[in-house]
Amino acid sequence: MELRSNEFKARAAANLGDAKLQKGLGLIKVKAVVNRAGAVAEFGDFESLREAGKAIRNRALADLDLYLECFEREATARGAVVHWAENASEACRIVVDIAKQNGVKTVAKSKSMVSEEVGLNDALIEAGIEPIETDLGEYILQINDAEPPSHIVMPVIHKTAEDVADLFHAKHGTPRKTDPAALTREAREILRPKFMSADMGVSGANFLVAETGSTLIVTNEGNGRLCTTLPRLHVALTGIEKVVPTLEDVTTLLRLLPRSATGQAITNYVSLHTGPKRLEESDGPQQFHIVLVDNGRAKLLAGEMREMLRCIRCGACMNHCPVYQAVGGHAYGWVYPGPMGNILTPSYVGLENAVQLPNAATMCNQCGVVCPVKIPLPDLMRKLREEQMQRGLKPWQERLGLALWGWAAQRPALYAFGTRIAARFMKWLGGDEKLIHRLPLATGWTDGRDFPAPAGKTFRELYKRSKR
Numbered sequence: 296m297e298l299r300s301n302e303f304k305a306r307a308a309a310n311l312g313d314a315k316l317q318k319g320l321g322l323i324k325v326k327a328v329v330n331r332a333g334a335v336a337e338f339g340d341f342e343s344l345r346e347a348g349k350a351i352r353n354r355a356l357a358d359l360d361l362y363l364e365c366f367e368r369e370a371t372a373r374g375a376v377v378h379w380a381e382n383a384s385e386a387c388r389i390v391v392d393i394a395k396q397n398g399v400k401t402v403a404k405s406k407s408m409v410s411e412e413v414g415l416n417d418a419l420i421e422a423g424i425e426p427i428e429t430d431l432g433e434y435i436l437q438i439n440d441a442e443p444p445s446h447i448v449m450p451v452i453h454k455t456a457e458d459v460a461d462l463f464h465a466k467h468g469t470p471r472k473t474d475p476a477a478l479t480r481e482a483r484e485i486l487r488p489k490f491m492s493a494d495m496g497v498s499g500a501n502f503l504v505a506e507t508g509s510t511l512i513v514t515n516e517g518n519g520r521l522c523t524t525l526p527r528l529h530v531a532l533t534g535i536e537k538v539v540p541t542l543e544d545v546t547t548l549l550r551l552l553p554r555s556a557t558g559q560a561i562t563n564y565v566s567l568h569t570g571p572k573r574l575e576e577s578d579g580p581q582q583f584h585i586v587l588v589d590n591g592r593a594k595l596l597a598g599e600m601r602e603m604l605r606c607i608r609c610g611a612c613m614n615h616c617p618v619y620q621a622v623g624g625h626a627y628g629w630v631y632p633g634p635m636g637n638i639l640t641p642s643y644v645g646l647e648n649a650v651q652l653p654n655a656a657t658m659c660n661q662c663g664v665v666c667p668v669k670i671p672l673p674d675l676m677r678k679l680r681e682e683q684m685q686r687g688l689k690p691w692q693e694r695l696g697l698a699l700w701g702w703a704a705q706r707p708a709l710y711a712f713g714t715r716i717a718a719r720f721m722k723w724l725g726g727d728e729k730l731i732h733r734l735p736l737a738t739g740w741t742d743g744r745d746f747p748a749p750a751g752k753t754f755r756e757l758y759k760r761s762k763r
């Protein structure tokens with residue numbers, strides 16, 4: 296996927312003016328936020344569950360190497376083949392090699408963010424292999440000239456039913472229909488023969504279970520099951536951080552994930568894959584390959600952003616983020632949007648290539664409050680902002696301004712004098728209207744709205760007066 300994270304501001308500004316997109320994004324508040332709140336209230340002590348989820352993910356990360364080795368041992372003992380990919384190109388090469396060695400012509404894919412991250416579809420196409428997205432949202436994006444997803448759980452949230460109706464009519468050559476159920480049926484009729492004829496199925500994995508060597512996926516559409524059981528080969532492509540020690544741990548995380556993602560107590564399908572088809576079994580793939588992708592995760596584990604590896608990809612942070620709700624996922628310019636992307640993208644592609652993202656947040660901590668595994672997202676963004684300054688990645692005016700502010704803030708008398716002058720100056724700027732139309736040195740604040748003029752006195756002055 297092409298990296299365009301440094302265009303965040305321009306793309307966000309364009310998206311703010313896109314009425315159709317704004318309508319689609321409004322659905323997030325209606326659906327995801329309200330549904331999650333209902334599911335959490337119904338559950339009861341969700342805070343204890345979050346603590347338990349955090350503890351499980353921390354335990355897995357503390358001994359990640361041991362759990363991964365255990366996973367490999369158990370998966371291999373049950374007939375799966377485990378591959379290790381250090382980076383995106385190695386992950387693609389492994390999957391393409393498996394496909395070529397087995398004469399694969401078509402690949403049925405269920406939803407996998409790691410496959411987006413490593414650019415698997417492009418690699419398959421380059422090798423002459425046809426990838427077919429079978430998640431409805433991903434399928435819509437694929438036939439729309441391989442448009443990238445805008446949300447990790449609801450990839451097509453930026454599109455209306457009318458958009459999909461036009462697309463299906465144009466691409467399928469069928470009569471135009473707008474009823475979502477009819478559109479879904481049409482996609483199903485087109486996809487069903489592709490499942491039947493695909494040589495290889497590619498899935499992600501929501502979790503890897505160390506004690507059994509199993510991969511686990513949660514889906515609502517059933518396409519995941521078809522991808523992983525009908526083709527003669529199944530390849531699960533996932534990040535190394537997804538491992539958890541036991542099946543018991545997975546059951547705890549499964550209580551957290553759907554409730555946080557869509558407000559469901561459980562998804563329609565929870566599929567556990569343990570090895571390929573056995574002799575006595577009638578269904579399942581003849582070969583089961585698991586590709587464990589590092590692609591920057593080991594580096595994250597050793598650094599300040601380590602807590603981000605707890606992420607279970609529920610999307611709750613973006614659903615509740617006022618910035619994401621306003622600008623949509625495409626503004627973030629890479630695979631992972633919203634608060635989790637503000638940390639993951641700079642961590643994986645380099646801060647200099649996603650320099651605006653840690654600032655794409657109001658620091659309201661909505662994301663931190665809803666994160667099912669208690670990742671302190673604002674704290675991590677703040678650390679990245681510090682790194683921006685230390686590495687000189689922000690404009691010199693901003694760095695100079697903050698350096699001057701820092702210098703003055705350490706001198707209380709000077710600081711009090713400066714703020715007294717500034718408060719009076721801003722009151723004067725507001726005039727009779729008491730509104731500042733253009734703030735000097737901070738025009739971004741007033742480009743789209745007026746700034747209320749302050750009272751002309753500093754907080755300290757007002758506080759002193761009120762005490763008197």
Ligand code: SF4
Pocket residue numbers: 555605606607608609610611612613635662665666667668669670
């Ligand atoms: S950071 Fe937390 S809230 Fe956001 S996707 Fe990951 S687990 Fe979910």
